[in-house]
Amino acid sequence: MCTACRARRDWLLINHSRNVWIVCRCSNQWLEPEISRADFDALIATPDGTTYPSVEQGLAALGFDGAFAGTYLD
Numbered sequence: 765m766c767t768a769c770r771a772r773r774d775w776l777l778i779n780h781s782r783n784v785w786i787v788c789r790c791s792n793q794w795l796e797p798e799i800s801r802a803d804f805d806a807l808i809a810t811p812d813g814t815t816y817p818s819v820e821q822g823l824a825a826l827g828f829d830g831a832f833a834g835t836y837l838d
């Protein structure tokens with residue numbers, strides 16, 4: 765659960781080397797040690813291939829810059 769807004773889903777997962785970070789719609793983010801890189805790769809069988817110049821630009825493009833805080837987009 766997000767400690768900032770209490771959301772329980774609709775998160776973005778970010779691979780950074782061997783770590784997986786979770787980013788919430790409220791823009792809170794945290795390291796998730798229970799999800800390994802192997803878990804992530806198994807979960808994301810078909811990545812969409814979109815690459816962003818920076819994490820910040822990716823977050824904004826995907827709506828994780830806080831613009832949708834408190835919202836679930838299904």
Ligand SMILES: [Zn+2]
Pocket residue numbers: 766767768769770771788789790791792
């Ligand atoms: Zn949150």
